[in-house]
Amino acid sequence: MDSLSMVTGLRNSADVLFLMLGAVMVFAMHAGFAFLEVGTVRKKNQVNAFVKILTDWSVSTVAYFLVGFPISYGISFLVPAGDLLGTTQGYDLVRYFFLLCFAACIPAIISGGIAERAKFWPQVLAGAIFAGVSYPLFESLIWGQNASLLQGFFKSVGGAEFHDFAGSVVVHSVGGWLALPAVLVLGPRMGRYVRGKSHPIPISNIPFLALGSWILAVGWFGFNVMSAGHVEKISGLVAVNSLLAMVGGVLAAIVAGRNDPGFVHNGALAGLIAICAGSDIMHPLAAFATGAVASVIFVYGFQYEQERLKIDDVLGVWPLHGVIGTWGGIAAGIFGQPLFGGMGGVSFVSQFLGSLAAVVFALVNGFLVYGILSRTVGIRLTDEQEFAGADLSIHQIGAYPEDHVR
Structure with a gap:
């Protein structure tokens, strides 16, 4: 092997390792999604939260492997194993793993909004549709094989392509705005709003909620930094910006949320x-x-x-992921400008239009999928099942089985 081939091989291996480590960090974030939901719902729905997140992950893995990744990037893995390695030590495979972690965030985000009253299998089906078809279609228009279509439009109108380095819009905004139709079609939990008055339902476990936030925050550095895709493109700026944004969120939440632990950890x-x-x-x-x-x-x-709109979004995923994801896309068009110390190359007009496009895309998809499911197989538990809790109604066991031993 000549020196050039050796260097190329080492570079390919380094890229594979780099992206694989990022994939593992983002995969770990799904434990964060689980604990965040488990800590927020009541005890009678904790098992359901754990099982939903793991099942959605597993179904998303298959759907994105067979359908989603080919839609997004035009790469199919239905070839002999030897061909999958190619000349890059299987870089496309680990890239699929990394980007799967993004796609699987969609049903994980939605899960928090519809908690405590949604049927299990209809939501698994909805998650498969979103991770395998809906999300990849939008991903292909921003990052993937069809990017020239929509990005060309943004550039012609705004003077620059839509910039979304690690998915404020492509992942979080889409996930949050997909969740809104689900929450609206489902309706509020029993007893949440009575005769027009709000009756907040207490959460079950602040330590679990905090643990979920911490796991997500740590994994997020893989989410953002490893979005570079290659070792030579890694950026210390991305790491420190992620850190400062997180800290800014915490400190603002302490003040605006008056020391409320839920707001602080979600901040x-x-x-x-x-x-x-x-x-x-x-x-x-x-x-x-x-x-x-x-x-x-x-x-x-x-x-x-x-309190005002009376939308029973249990974890607040619409404002957290949907609205703030939209803000993130627009903020890149503001603070990315040299005027504010940014590196430039972005357009406020393009960022606004791209963020708006995600909102429209997600709302149309969400209402279509949940509207059809609601009118066919149904998406909500019966009153008796909801009262008993999703744990016993769906999984026949509670989070603390010994409590039921006499």
Whole structure:
């Protein structure tokens, strides 16, 4: 083997290892989704939260492997195993693994909004559709094989392509806005709103909620930094911007949320969601501001959603992922400008249009899928099942089985 071939082989191996480590970090984030939901729902629905997240992950893995990744990038894995390695040590395979972790975030996000009253299998089917078809279609238009179509439009109108480095819009906004139709079609939980009055339902476990937030926050550095895709493209700026945005979200939530632990731990996630899009082009102080604004949006947005609009979105995934994901896309068009210390190359018009396109795409898909499921197989538990809890109704066991031993 000549020296050039050896260098190429080492570079390919380094890229495979780099992206695989990122994939594992983002995979671990799904444990964060699980614990965040488990800590927020009541005890009688904790088992259901754990099983939903793991099942959705597994179904998404198959759907994205067979259908989604080929839709997004035009690469099929239905060839002999030897051909899968190619000349890059299987880089496309580990790239699929990494991007699967993004696709599987969609049903994980939705799960938190519809918790405690949704049927199990209809939601698994909806998650498969979103991870295997809906999300990959939008992904293909922004990052994938069809990007020239939509990105060409943005560039012709706004002067630059739509910039979403790590998925504020492609992943989080799409997931959050897909969740809104699900929550609206399902309706509120029993007893949440009675005769027009709000009756907040207490959460079950603050330590589990906090654990979920911490797991997500740590894994997020794989989500953002490893979005570079190759070792030579790794950016310390992305890492520090992610850190500053997270901290900005926490500090803003402490003030705006008046020390409420739920707001504080979700404030960290708000900052991380918002910074995904522009983490590679913003100044760290702009990232801090982006995260702080995102956190304030979540605190007041969650309260407005729950108390004024009377939308029973259990984990607040619409304001957290949907609205803040949209903010992240727009913020990249503001703070990415040289005027604010950014690296430039972005257009506010393109960022606004791209963020709006995701909202429209997700709402149409969400209402279509959940509307059809609601009118056919149904998507909500019966009153008796909901009262007993999803754990006993669906899984025939509670989170603490010894409590039922006499």
